[in-house]
Amino acid sequence: MNDCTNNVADMKQQMDLNLLKVLRVLIEVRNTRKAAEQLHISQPAVSRALSRLREHFNDPLFIRNAHGLTPTSKAEEIGARLPTALDMLYDVLEGNNDFDPAHIYGKVTVAINGFISQWLAPPLIRRINKLAPNAELHLVNWESSTPNMLVDGRIQIGVNYFPSEVTKQLVQQKIDHDSFVILCRKDHPFNQSVIVPEDFNHYPLASQLIPNWNEQQNHTTELLKDYDVFPRNQLRSSQLSIILQALRDTNMLFPCSARTAKVVGPDFKAIQICPDLPVFNGDFALIMANKSRRHPLSLWLKEQINAAIADADSQ
Structure with missing residues (x-):
């Protein structure tokens, strides 16, 4: 038996891995019931497990409050790394390379840039709900804190535009490209198939706020300054539904993903952007922690995201 196997066996003797499973769930739900x-299992069994965990870590781990449990700093520290570490450890102990998504329990978190999530989320949800019915899927916005949460295992995988400025502890794998169009209501007075910079002088703009990307400035208006074009920003919102309703009621123009334009419904039309007008690079990538990029869950999520892109393209 090699040193690695000895170490794993020693760890298993020191602590029942089922206790760590209880700790993982307690950190997520913060309530023994x-x-x-x-x-x-029964609620008393959870309480007994918590008592043993407190003794092992020499820390209360949770403080009771009116609504349940508040993790201590020690529990937060453990919980940040526990999901990935526990999954990997079970793989080693069980010696089983077969991965069955039906056996995924608890939270699975995927972070997606807001422009991409509008068209990618629906087919991804359908696939994961069908193949992993016991999982609790969390789809969150890509934000400034996302890279750190990928590194420590609180987020399993992310999708963002490529290249992203992230730590070397993360790996980026370019998977596809998206183009951009101008969206407006179907009976909008602009009736050309291609829009040129000067056309933006005649209509106000709407824009979708994407955390950690365009909160400080509107990229479209910045690009148009080089053409001495200064359109009025009439609406900025993080909610696509609000923007779409505004487009129905006004003459606003909305720069958006061409893939999003395909799924918003028959009330709208997409206008191509003049090729001479430089637009934001539409390459996008999968982003995951280096340490977990070969983990079965990460590989499976990567497969499902690629399949969801194909599903979206086929609609």
Whole structure:
């Protein structure tokens, strides 16, 4: 038996891995009753497990409050790394390379840039709900904190435009390209198939706010300054539904993903942007932690995201 196997065996003797499973769920749900329901054990069994965990870590781990449990700083520190580490450890102990998504329990978190999520999220949700019915899928916006959360395992995988400025602890794999168009209501007075810079002088703009990307400035208006064109920004919102309603009621123009334009419905039309007008690079990539890029869950999520892109393109 090699040193690695000896170390794993020693760890298993020191702590029942089921206790760590209880700790993982407690950190997520912060309530002993909810943890018991999710783990399919009794609430007293969860309390006994918590008592043993407190003794092992020499820390209270949770402080009771009116609504449940508040993790201590020690529990937060453990919880940031526990999901990825526990999954990997079970793989080693069980010696089983077969991955069955039906056996995924608990939270799976995917971070997606807001422009991409509008068209990618629906087919991805359908695929994961069908193949991993026991998983609790969390789809979150890509934000400034996302890279750190990928590194520590709180987010399993991300999708963002490429290249992204991220730490070397993360790996980026370019997977596809998206183009950009101008969206407006179907009966909008602009009736040309291609829009040129001067046309933007005649209509106000709407823009979707994407965290950690365009909160400080509107990229479209910045590009148009080089053409001495200064359109009025009439609406900025993080909610696509609000923007779409405004487009129905006004003559606003909305720069957006061409893939998003395909799924918003028959009330709208997409106008091509003049090729001479430089637009934002539409390459996008999968982003995951180096340490978990070969983990079965990461590989499976990568497969599902690629399949969801194909699903979106086929619609």
